[in-house]
Amino acid sequence: MPELAAHVDEVPVNQIREITEAAWSTPGAIVLSIGEPGFALPRHILDAGIACLDRDETNYTPNAGIPALREAFADRFRAHNKVDVGAERVYVVDGAQQGLHFAMSLLLSPGDEILIPNPGYPTFAMTSHLLHAVPVRYPLYPEHEFQPRIEDIEALITPRTKVLVLNSPSNPLGVVICEETTRQLVELAVKHDLWIISDECYEAFTFDVPHTSPARFDSTVPGEARVFTSLTLSKTYGLTGLRIGALVCPPGLERRMNNVMEAIVSCVASPSQYAAVAALTGPQDYVDAAREHYRSNRDAASAVLAEKGIPFLGAQGAFYLWADVSHVSGGDVRTWVRLFLRDSGVAVAPGTAFGSIGEGWIRIALCGDQQQLLDGVGRLPERV
Numbered sequence: 001m002p003e004l005a006a007h008v009d010e011v012p013v014n015q016i017r018e019i020t021e022a023a024w025s026t027p028g029a030i031v032l033s034i035g036e037p038g039f040a041l042p043r044h045i046l047d048a049g050i051a052c053l054d055r056d057e058t059n060y061t062p063n064a065g066i067p068a069l070r071e072a073f074a075d076r077f078r079a080h081n082k083v084d085v086g087a088e089r090v091y092v093v094d095g096a097q098q099g100l101h102f103a104m105s106l107l108l109s110p111g112d113e114i115l116i117p118n119p120g121y122p123t124f125a126m127t128s129h130l131l132h133a134v135p136v137r138y139p140l141y142p143e144h145e146f147q148p149r150i151e152d153i154e155a156l157i158t159p160r161t162k163v164l165v166l167n168s169p170s171n172p173l174g175v176v177i178c179e180e181t182t183r184q185l186v187e188l189a190v191k192h193d194l195w196i197i198s199d200e201c202y203e204a205f206t207f208d209v210p211h212t213s214p215a216r217f218d219s220t221v222p223g224e225a226r227v228f229t230s231l232t233l234s235k236t237y238g239l240t241g242l243r244i245g246a247l248v249c250p251p252g253l254e255r256r257m258n259n260v261m262e263a264i265v266s267c268v269a270s271p272s273q274y275a276a277v278a279a280l281t282g283p284q285d286y287v288d289a290a291r292e293h294y295r296s297n298r299d300a301a302s303a304v305l306a307e308k309g310i311p312f313l314g315a316q317g318a319f320y321l322w323a324d325v326s327h328v329s330g331g332d333v334r335t336w337v338r339l340f341l342r343d344s345g346v347a348v349a350p351g352t353a354f355g356s357i358g359e360g361w362i363r364i365a366l367c368g369d370q371q372q373l374l375d376g377v378g379r380l381p382e383r384v
Helices: 006-010 015-024 042-052 065-081 096-107 122-128 150-154 179-191 256-263 271-283 283-310 334-342 369-377
Strands: 092-093 113-118 134-139 161-167 195-199 227-232 245-248 319-323 360-366
Touching: 006 122, 015 334, 042 271, 065 227, 065 245, 065 271, 092 096, 096 122, 096 161, 096 227, 096 245, 096 256, 113 122, 113 150, 122 134, 134 150, 150 179, 161 179, 179 195, 179 319, 283 319, 283 369, 334 360, 360 369
Parallel strands: 113 134, 113 161, 161 195, 195 227
Antiparallel strands: 092 245, 227 245, 319 360
16 A cells, blocks of 8 residues: 655644544533534524525535625625725635635745744644645743734744744634734734734634734735735634635735635535525624623633632633643643543543643633533632
8 A cells, every 4th residue: 555645644633633532432521622612503594505405506606705705704804804805805715724724725835934823723733734834833921921922933933934823812722912913913924024824713702802803904015915814604603514714815816816726625515605695694693692602601610710729811702711730730731631531521622732832721612501611610620
């Protein structure tokens, strides 16, 4: 049997999936390890997808997506970010992960370096390896509230550095990068002639602080703009299984993006696209209710952690809590979460899934039933 490509072995294991699949095989387990919204979808979204199938509209769509959906994404982006983006710059993608792969495919050549956050979402590194690029992790330190610092990032830039990845609100941290730091990060990219990929999966969910997209500070001149923005409806509307998102690109790249999209997936399934149009243009009650549910869960779980003496980062956005269990994890949190699942029936994501700085930390998903959440968090060992 021929061997697989060598770079496949460099793709790290996704420790989130590792613990979650173990939990799914554990009867009665409380699964707090994965970000899966728990609400039923609004009927008008389901009906739009079903209607597409009923009228047998199941042929290819344009590479970039149906016009109505591209316009709906552009409308939302303009309204939320105060950025004048036309529908021609919006590319409908098969979920945010395909959008990230799409952007990296456009920007990275073999051996290029891409700056990714540590802690940061695991597929930033996984996708980089698949594209023969070199992920370089920039530190987000506990003593700085896990906020990015310009000097830490600039110290890692070399002649091979091509892309800076930003993620706000952050998965796993719940950190929201402030407007001034966001502006400075775009200025840093301009100074060193870098592309920016901005992962904004959780832009709909911030708590008492505004979300600021780097696109707000990007040039509008073709050839000078540098920000790619990755969006998804998976988290905002709970459409994780429909795999629908968008990549907003700098001006002037439309023709080349069509070619790359054709080579990756051709186009996204039409029922998902019509469901997405209904989600973006219809009533927004789901989003408002979800935001308040996540806020309530954050506050309730934070109170339990505080009572137990477990340090945690106060989430400003997304729907996760980042908690310090170094008092029990013994320097190997990946092993500890497996033992915790075995002994207590609760699955949490190990901090090392997100980078070396995550050692001793766990990520707790806040998106499910509150009583289950409190039951699971209540089983964490107290810090004496």
